[in-house]
Every structure is written in C-alpha cells, then in structure tokens.
Amino acid sequence: MKIIFSQFKNLAIELPSLRISPPLNRAWLVAMGILSIVFLHTAALNVNVVIFSQLDLVWESLVSIFNNFLLRLTKEEKEAFSLSQELTDILIGLLLGDLYARKQKLGVNSSLAFRQGIVHEDYLNHLYKKFQDFCSQGPKLLIPKPDIRTAILPSRWKNSS
Secondary structure, eight states, rough: OOHHHHHHHHHHOOOOOGGOOOOHHHHHHHHHHHHHHHHHHHHHHHHHHHHHHHHHHHHHHHHHHHHHHHHHOOOOHHHHHHHOHHHHHHHHHHTTTTTTEEEOOSSSSSEEEEEEEGGGHHHHHHHHHHHGOOOOOEEEEEEEOOOTOOOOOOOEEEEOO
C-alpha cells in the first residue's frame, strides 16, 4: 500500500494540475488508494473472466437453444401440430369434465391442465401417453399441506400442457 500511495504522491508533485492543499492531501491519498484497490480488484475479476471463457461456448449454445424456442412457427410447422379426430374428441370430453384452460397474463396461447385424485393415476398416465407430443412435462404428484379442519392429507396428480 505504501508503494501505491507514494506513486500517487509523486504524481501530484509532478503534475501541477493535480496539486492539492495540505489539509486535503491525506484524504486525497486515501481516496486514490481506495480507487487503486478497486482497479486492482477489477483487474483480478477480468483474469477470472479469462479463466472462465470456456463457459462462454456453453452459454452461447444455451442462448441459441433458447432463441430457437422463441421463434415463430411457419405455416407448415403449425399444420404439423394438428390434432387427430380421436384426440380432438378426447379433448372435448375432457373440457366438458375436469380439464381447465388457463392463460398467462402476457401470453397469447392458453395451457390446459387438470388435477385428479391419486386413485386415477392410471387414467392420467393413459391420457399423458395420448397427448405426450403436446405436453412439456409428465404428470406430477402434488402433496399439499393437510386440511386444518379435518387433518386429511389430500394427494393429487397434476398434468399441464
């Protein structure tokens, strides 16, 4: 630290524009010392960035994958996602029953979801197999907190698409 302070003191003596009054001399040197520590710390962080530069390749590939999800589908790709008559009939039946549609605040499309009791696990897995091309993930088992009034622990299966 003494080396850094002496360098700044020599710089102040050599350059007339940096000369300061004696009462402020100590505060100025402390401020310059703090700035030099910040600069040295920044340089050390830059070394870490160079060390981790290999992670940039991984990051770029992840960004490109994410950007592919944000692209709009072409007309041909949209037509490839059409439902068969069997799936359309199943979907209409589910909408009349337990299935509900929900739309995100800023979203354009809606997602379809339903919850079933744990007794209907086979039924839910059967439906998932039918619609798995349109689902982002499989059914999940939800175990909420027990009901305060009855102390019953309800278990439900949830599926979203």
